[in-house]
Amino acid sequence: xxxxxxxxxxxxxxxGGEPFSMxxxxxxxxxxxxxxxxxxxxxxxxxxxxxANKGFAHSTTEIGSGEWQILFTPMDTPxxxxxxxxxxxxxxxxxxxxxxxxxxxxxxxxxxxxxxxxKLGPGETLTAFLGREPVFLFPxxxxxxxxxxxxxxxxxxxxxxxxxxPS
Numbered sequence: 001x002x003x004x005x006x007x008x009x010x011x012x013x014x015x016g017g018e019p020f021s022m023x024x025x026x027x028x029x030x031x032x033x034x035x036x037x038x039x040x041x042x043x044x045x046x047x048x049x050x051x052a053n054k055g056f057a058h059s060t061t062e063i064g065s066g067e068w069q070i071l072f073t074p075m076d077t078p079x080x081x082x083x084x085x086x087x088x089x090x091x092x093x094x095x096x097x098x099x100x101x102x103x104x105x106x107x108x109x110x111x112x113x114x115x116x117x118x119k120l121g122p123g124e125t126l127t128a129f130l131g132r133e134p135v136f137l138f139p140x141x142x143x144x145x146x147x148x149x150x151x152x153x154x155x156x157x158x159x160x161x162x163x164x165x166p167s
Contacts, residue, residue, distance in 0.1 A: 006039070018132045021156075023036075042068065095127040099129070101130050102131040103131075114141075127163075
């Protein structure tokens with residue numbers, strides 16, 4: 001039976017914080033063969049591929065009031081490629097649009113990125129730089145059929161997001 005390290009990011013997100021580094025610290029500290037039990041105020045779909053790349057399968061349970069428990073259980077062989085909503089073999093065009101939204105207050109970055117994405121042609125991309133991981137943007141992109149790749153730059157502060165329009 002798998003033992004799980006409990007990680008509750010609900011208070012961090014409610015306070016406007018970014019829990020990604022806390023989750024990754026838990027991944028690094030978890031004992032081999034053990035998993036992570038994550039509590040979140042929404043279903044963290046973008047995290048599923050990140051964790052799969054780290055060697056964890058996931059299962060989700062809504063625990064009420066829109067909150068979720070996610071069990072990340074170790075897999076035998078971790079995948080080698082991280083691409084949150086894209087196939088590893090996909091070829092992405094160079095970004096047509098570059099947006100710097102780091103100085104904007106939420107929800108302005110999301111509004112600006114979605115508006116710019118609507119102007120993209122099939123398969124075209126845009127790159128945006130944000131001051132935090134845009135967790136609330138991901139479901140909106142998915143709903144509209146966009147793919148994305150993203151992650152923090154080496155500065156640890158800037159989140160670079162590339163969005164591709166449906167082909």
